[in-house]
Amino acid sequence: MGIARTFILIIVSFIFVNLLIPEYSIQDSIKSTAIDTIVMDTLYGDSTLKADTLKEFVDTLKIKFEDGVKFYNRGEYNRAYQLFDELRSIPSLKNKYYNASFLMAIKCNLRLGRYKEVIEEGLSFIRSVKNSKYIDDLYYALGDAYLLLGIYDSSFVNYAKAVAYSDNSILIDKASDMLSIISDFHLSLEKLEDLKDIATGPENAIIVLKLAEKYSDMGMDREGIKELKTVRKEISEILSDQYYRDIYDKIRGSHDKKYYIGVILPLSGDYAKIGNAILEGVKYSLIQFRRISDIDISFIIFDNNGDIYKTIHQMNYLARNNKVICVFGPVTSKNCIPAGVIANERKIPLITPTATDSRLTGLGRYIFQANVDYVNLGYMLAKYAVDVMKFKNVAVIAPLDMYGKEMADAFCEAFDFYGGNILTQQWYYGTPEDISEQLRRIRAIGLEIARKNFEKKLKFMADSLNALINTPGSLYYNLLFYINDSLYSYILGDSIVEMGLKDVLIYTGLMDSAEFEIPKRDTLDYKITTIDALFLPIHTSDMDYILPQVAYYNIQTFLLGDGNWYDIYRLRRSKSYIKNLFFISDYYIDEMKVSYRNMSVGFRAKFGKYPGRFQLYGYDTMNAILSSINEKDVSRESLRDRLNELNLFRGISRNISFTGNRPRVNNSSFILRFDGEKVEPVAILVNGKVID
Template identity: 30%
Template sequence: MNNKVKTGILFFVISLQLSAMALSAQTEKPVLRVRPEVDAIFNQGVILYNNGNFHGAKRQFERILGKDRWHQRLTSTLIMYSKTLTQLGHPDLAEESIRQLLLYFPKSRYLENARFQMGIIHYLRNNYVTSAKQFLWTTDFAKSPILRQRGAQNARIVINDYLSLSEIRKLRAETAGSQGLAMVISAEAMQYFQQGNKDAGVELVRNFIEQNPQAARSKDIQNVLSGQVKRPTGRQKLGIILPLSGQFADKGKGILRGLKYAQQKHIERYPEAPEIEVIIRDSESNIIKSIHQIQELESDPDILCVVGEVENFITAAMAGVAESKGLPLVAPVASDNGIAGIGPHIFQANPNLETQARALARYAVDSLGHRTFVTVAPQDEYGHQMVDAFSEEVDRLGAEIITQRWYYGIPEKLGGQFKEIREIAFRRMLEDSLRRVLPDYANLNNDSLWTEYNNFVMLENSLKEDIVESSGFFRVENVNAAYFPVYDEDIEYVARQFTYFNINAQILGSENWYFAKSSKNKKLASYVDKAIFASSYFYDPEKLAFRLFRNEFRKAMGVTPEKMELLGYDTGLLIFGVFAKGTNTREATRNEIMAIHGLQGRKGIINIDEFSRVNKNVNILQFQENEVVKLPNEAD
């Protein structure tokens, strides 16, 4: 079955489960019951969400949104589930969760959170007028001061950056709150100013103040009356937006240390060059904050480029604002497919998931000579992105994916998936053998032949189980490689069960397999030995060049450089190298970034693909006696 169809079926099933709540409302009034175990599951989901493990959080919330969903935490679970699905890029399911909250609990204290969340969902769908309405409602009517502030920030971004003059006029007619109306009037006036019709803008604002004298104190109105258009001065400025507080602060601080060290090395190399002003903003690990900050930085024409953020979801949102203003944005960490595809000014310094999966497929087919593959992956967006790209590349190269297997949640029990792989492999072996000796094989009943073969094998070997079940007795030999793009916490389960089910194939993995090197599970090393995986980064701590870099970095920054520091350093190496060429406009900066090829960084080489604007360099690595070794690759 087509992978996209599988994903669609999954989402359809979950949507039906949520929709079933609406159907039951027509016949019965829900009664909430206290279930003691729910609080612990909910709290664990919140912890996972706050730690950025959105897939794990989704699993927890779904545990308490099943048949017994009518519990004391239902309203808060629906809100958190919607927020989690939004982070994972599933706005349709996220909206369904919010609609169930509004349907069943229209007077819930989470109503204002629901309206705010709907604003984000509509923003992601490019429904900007509807999004602005939700944020404006939050601005005027939310009880939470924080939510009112965030609503106002979001509303300004959507209205100023995404709405046309006609859309703003329509929004003005549909806005009830005084603060929201002042915001809309201000945006409409600014549109007139930008068109050169300043008189119309001033008249609009004055008429509004006459009818609403208190509006004169509005920040938005004051900005219109006193605002001046900034003009470029010719200085080079770099904007940096990273999470320096909040749940992703450790990653953000690591990236920033790397960027600062790259700036120091740039100054040492070009002591006579004009100073580059670096403006740093803390996104607080918050998508709304980061959008507001890039909007602020964009308004300064001397900002030639922005670096940010850490999380894929937040980076994509920032990229939308940056692209709308022609501002180059370089993402130092983001690996999701499609972020650079937002527009020609967006770049990913890291190879995305598709690039990594395709590179591994090419290595397996071209360098290792493998022709037959199986895959096992999580049934979610990440798993499908990886398997789709890998499978397409294998097909393109003329090799074959024999079967694809999927799992939900934590893969503690994969017996069904691996038994299916064993059966498919043995059936294929039998078919290949019989085709060579039976000319009329195509006319025979395959299922009957399979049953007779199993009976023969069991009788011949005095076995009580068939060839599929007898994994300790019969090894699968006709699968060349098994691709497992799984999460780091899933590696132990997958690798152990793969070994148990006796499939003699090369293990291929994703970057998450790096986790196995630092795992405290000593048995895991034997399961993953010789496994090959693709990674966006690699450094050999024993090489002299890296030891010198590490020591100098420690001396300058006070910490030992790890993955995030290296990603930040390489991104800084790219950007400060571009600035050293004297670029003084955003378009010139964008063109120079496009020309980056073969730039040797500390985590690997940076090759910006001229079509995708993604770093196309991928490291092919292998576990060898619990050490990670880089394999020679013709693509390097």
């Protein structure tokens, strides 16, 4: 039951999907049965009630039902259940919301993990309420409950009944997907034959159909066709004759097999917003893939809730099923570490779209990071700073946490390696409301550099001056005379004027007067311009505190950062503090690009919104995976080998390359610049080299 429970944890999210059609979920069913469109049983009021009293009573029921729906859609299942349970206690003759409330109470119990109650109440409702319009939804809920309890044969039968009794195409396809998954992973051929012999209602035809597909999957096409022909009439009546012909043609004319990609994402919990956004992009990628490929790929989607324990069990389940050719996810590094260990042991490719821990790929040859980790980001930015921007010295300010430490160390190590000089690394804890001490130290270093540079230049210019006045034919030959190191005489008409070295250098134009204005004691009026750049690998919210302080301490230099700076609203708000900002990012969204515009139109038609950063993360990463599948060899090893050789996949928001100096870690990124209004790319890097 351990693995059974594992499989189940995710079904509670109702997203085991085959993406040929729009996904059906509980929330979708709520929307489709909205108050104004739901088909209710006829309302029979008590003849003794006055019209006003009856209207007030009905309005109260409606308000309670609407509130229950709101609570349900917000995930407040206990509060929703209380309202629906109260509503279903009112007899149906006086309550047109009785059936809908009963169904919603059952679905609340399902969400709350009360699977036995779901089964008991669902069966009771089906026995007592004949010809309910919600019979298909109830059978589907029963299928979920049995599945969550690991009772796969009963789950299978109830999903089959949901198909047989429904005229809702979304629910039919969703239930069909569940039937395929249970058939593939949990029921033997013998068990399906037993269920066929036991089932006597219209669901028998659906069971026979899945039995025929099972035969075909095992290479027994003749037996599959034989079984399918026995239920042609029933399938044509329940679904359509075209549906029957499609299945018939598939079994008879093709030996292609079905394959799965496991998806482990946090669809609930703290990272639910990110997980669901990534999932939308992943789904849209598969939709497009199916239009151009004959490979039969579906997803098995798990909600790990960001929990390590769930991730381990889900990963074990997926790894044990040979039809699963790879796993997409998880999102966080802490979940990827145990998942990666299992992936390497079971030899199944694991591709995480967002994890940044630089140790992950060290777990084995089957782990791939589509996100650019801190080591690669630091390495590529440092190389670009030295090779292209020609920076020689850089100061660093970073938070003293895992992110700041790893990012700063990676940059500094690479900057040193390529010949640069890290002047200082300054750290801060928590929110950087006051980093005056760190900035004063940086100013002191900058001032010391200014003094040293001045002394070097002064000596060089003094030597140049002496050569100038002693060279026949020069402008000042026989006009300017050396007296000692600090005193010169200059013939001006009939007069001889004595000048100090400073005045002579200014007078001759060899140096500017401003160069002599370095204060003996630091003052904020003096601009620090001797530091080539400040590298600021900081959290996005820290920008609001750090930028004004850097400006206040009059450190005028280039600013370097990472992807956390990619917040256009914050940048515009702080643009008065930003003169020259360059940062490295593993993504860049060009909304004017034709590929983005075409994709976004289709995505919006499917999901009702335009794709954002994480939708595109999911879309691009899944596209890279799907494009790496070898049609002639759909296997884990083949996919691992092709991913390992992925030189450069160009996506809409990110490029992916796994062939850099650190294999299986994406080493493609963008150098971006903020010009005061917009962020624009100045270079595309692959393994530290500018390619575009």
